[in-house]
Amino acid sequence: MASSNMYRIGDYVYFENSPSNPYSIRRIEELNKTSSGNVEAKVICFYRRRDISNSLLLLADKHARDMEEDMDESSTDLTEVDRHQLNHKELYLSRQLDSLPATYIRGKCSVTLLNETEDLKSYLNKPDTFFYSLVYDPAQKTLLADRGEIRVGCKYQAEIPEVITENGNDDSTEQNREEMIWDPNNPLSKQQIDQFMIISRSVGTFARALDCNSSIRQPALHMSAAAASRDITLFHTLTCLHKNDYSMTDAIGALVPKSGPMLCKDEMEDWSPSEANLFEEALEKYGKDFTDIKQDFLPWKTIASIVEYYYMWKTSDRYVQQKRLKAAEAEGKLKQVYIPNYNKPNPNLIKPVNGENSGKACEGCFCTSSFQWYTWGPPNMGCRLCATCWMYWKKYGGLKMPPSSRLERMHNHKIKGTDKVGPPNSAGGIRISHKTKQAFFLNATKLTRLARRLCHDTFRVRHFSRRPFETINIAAIKAECKFGLLC
Numbered sequence: 001m002a003s004s005n006m007y008r009i010g011d012y013v014y015f016e017n018s019p020s021n022p023y024s025i026r027r028i029e030e031l032n033k034t035s036s037g038n039v040e041a042k043v044i045c046f047y048r049r050r051d052i053s054n055s056l057l058l059l060a061d062k063h064a065r066d067m068e069e070d071m072d073e074s075s076t077d078l079t080e081v082d083r084h085q086l087n088h089k090e091l092y093l094s095r096q097l098d099s100l101p102a103t104y105i106r107g108k109c110s111v112t113l114l115n116e117t118e119d120l121k122s123y124l125n126k127p128d129t130f131f132y133s134l135v136y137d138p139a140q141k142t143l144l145a146d147r148g149e150i151r152v153g154c155k156y157q158a159e160i161p162e163v164i165t166e167n168g169n170d171d172s173t174e175q176n177r178e179e180m181i182w183d184p185n186n187p188l189s190k191q192q193i194d195q196f197m198i199i200s201r202s203v204g205t206f207a208r209a210l211d212c213n214s215s216i217r218q219p220a221l222h223m224s225a226a227a228a229s230r231d232i233t234l235f236h237t238l239t240c241l242h243k244n245d246y247s248m249t250d251a252i253g254a255l256v257p258k259s260g261p262m263l264c265k266d267e268m269e270d271w272s273p274s275e276a277n278l279f280e281e282a283l284e285k286y287g288k289d290f291t292d293i294k295q296d297f298l299p300w301k302t303i304a305s306i307v308e309y310y311y312m313w314k315t316s317d318r319y320v321q322q323k324r325l326k327a328a329e330a331e332g333k334l335k336q337v338y339i340p341n342y343n344k345p346n347p348n349l350i351k352p353v354n355g356e357n358s359g360k361a362c363e364g365c366f367c368t369s370s371f372q373w374y375t376w377g378p379p380n381m382g383c384r385l386c387a388t389c390w391m392y393w394k395k396y397g398g399l400k401m402p403p404s405s406r407l408e409r410m411h412n413h414k415i416k417g418t419d420k421v422g423p424p425n426s427a428g429g430i431r432i433s434h435k436t437k438q439a440f441f442l443n444a445t446k447l448t449r450l451a452r453r454l455c456h457d458t459f460r461v462r463h464f465s466r467r468p469f470e471t472i473n474i475a476a477i478k479a480e481c482k483f484g485l486l487c
Contacts (some may be wrong), residue, residue: 007031007041007105008336012130014106014395015043019347022048022397023089023106031102031334039102046091046111047136048397053346056143060092060134063145067133069152070116080402088396090125092136092143095286105339109395128395168261182238186246193241196248200237203255204228207263232266268316274479275301279309280322348374350384364389364399437479451477453482 007013009031014023026043039132049057058209078086091111107129135144188196204229244250255262271279275298282297290306298306313319350373361368363376363383370386375395377383385393392400451459459477464470 002034004108005340006336006338007102007108012109012111013043014109015100016106016342016394017100017104022050023394025109025111026098026100029097031337033334039198039334040099041102041105041337042097042099045094045096045098045138046092046130047138047250048092049087049090050397052092052143053141055238056136056141059143060090064090067114067116068120071118071120075215078120080404081400082121084398084402085124085400086120086400089130091130091132091460092134093132094136094138096138102337102339106342106394132324180242182242183246186241188241188246188248192248196241196251197234197237199229199252200240200255201225203261204233204264207261208446210260211263230269232264232269236262236264252334267305268312271309276313276318279306279313283310346374348376348390350375360384362386362389364392364401447478447481450485451481455480 007028009028013026013028015026016023025046025048026041027046028041028043029040032040032042049060052060081457107128109130110126111132114131114133118131123131136142137144144221149323174370204364205225208228240251242256244254278297279293282293288310290303290310294301294303294306360372360382362373362385364385365388367386370388372390373384373385374387374390374445375383376385376390385399389399392398452461458473458480464472
């Protein structure tokens with residue numbers, strides 16, 4: 001088996017959803033075998049520039065200009081053709097997941113995150129290589145910078161504080177200084193601290209028995225005792241000793257004030273079961289993107305609370321059980337799949353007539369000879385692409401030459417005659433076969449017909465008919481036409 005035909009989880013691949021449209025670029029996340037025996041790929045979607053709106057393209061271009069300011073000038077000195085082809089290699093990552101048959105895979109490609117240290121020209125010389133720097137949300141129609149980018153440049157440098165004086169004091173106020181919460185050189189022995197810790201845990205267990213919410217979540221005594229033995233109780237115990245100058249008598253009084261025994265809870269104990277389920281669902285969707293988790297699932301929680309709960313949740317039995325369950329599911333899933341090369345003919349392939357394949361020049365490179373031709377664009381236009389430009393169109397979603405260069409080459413291109421010499425006719429002469437053309441009629445407006453007679457200097461019909469690509473100043477023609485009508 002060829003390694004190029006072996007597809008694994010994490011590979012970037014081309015998917016063909018339509019024989020006429022360009023390939024879709026996806027990243028394989030899972031490979032599952034269906035009940036019918038077929039292989040289905042769960043993929044992350046990437047979008048091209050042609051897939052997003054013009055308003056978002058303006059934001060993307062502004063972001064690209066900002067990135068180029070931090071790059072080396074030699075890497076951003078691009079010609080019009082280079083920049084046109086570079087746009088074809090720019091993608092937009094999305095969080096959207098899709099499931100597609102693995103038989104739609106048409107090859108591998110490479111997608112990397114662009115940063116300011118890279119040379120943009122390097123992507124032009126690498127086939128099947130793409131880059132992205134923005135994340136596209138197809139539901140919200142938004143375009144944001146990827147948070148995983150490498151922050152290099154003058155905007156991301158650290159601010160160095162002023163030099164501290166020789167006596168070791170700086171100019172910062174006392175409010176900005178750290179406060180000591182535990183002195184390791186305290187007068188208490190290790191045994192006394194352990195005894196006070198047991199007293200604090202006992203008070204915490206009793207406080208949970210008195211608390212209605214805690215008694216519902218931990219109905220058993222051993223569960224309440226386990227909750228009272230968490231790190232939050234340790235921190236509270238040490239803080240209580242430090243605030244009372246390490247006096248055991250005063251510290252015990254602080255544990256049980258007049259209002260009742262002190263109850264200390266951490267995020268793991270304070271969250272409800274429904275909030276825990278929401279967090280696990282959000283973590284499955286967004287990963288460790290805590291900002292999106294807060295915004296879409298837990299808006300009433302703070303970022304600090306979510307982060308603290310995450311690291312406590314990773315030490316819980318629930319996390320261990322889920323990890324084992326996912327490992328068991330991963331064992332049953334496919335790690336790789338072999339997809340043979342797709343050799344079926346494309347419906348857009350133009351079949352030669354009588355061994356000849358003549359017609360229009362290629363719309364991409366204007367060549368007139370190719371071993372294969374493909375129809376391209378609207379059927380009534382009769383446009384076609386050569387084999388090289390067709391493969392470029394399928395992979396990169398555009399033509400090699402920018403529109404301005406194509407117009408210039410089209411203007412300079414020598415169009416061959418449409419008359420062909422056919423076989424001899426019955427009279428022995430040469431029969432001339434003419435290419436059939438569809439007739440059409442241009443109905444000019446009244447203003448155009450008046451302009452032909454009134455605007456001889458501005459609207460020169462014979463001049464512009466011989467130069468079809470020269471621009472016509474419509475505003476000047478309208479102004480001269482109105483002036484002629486008033487006179």
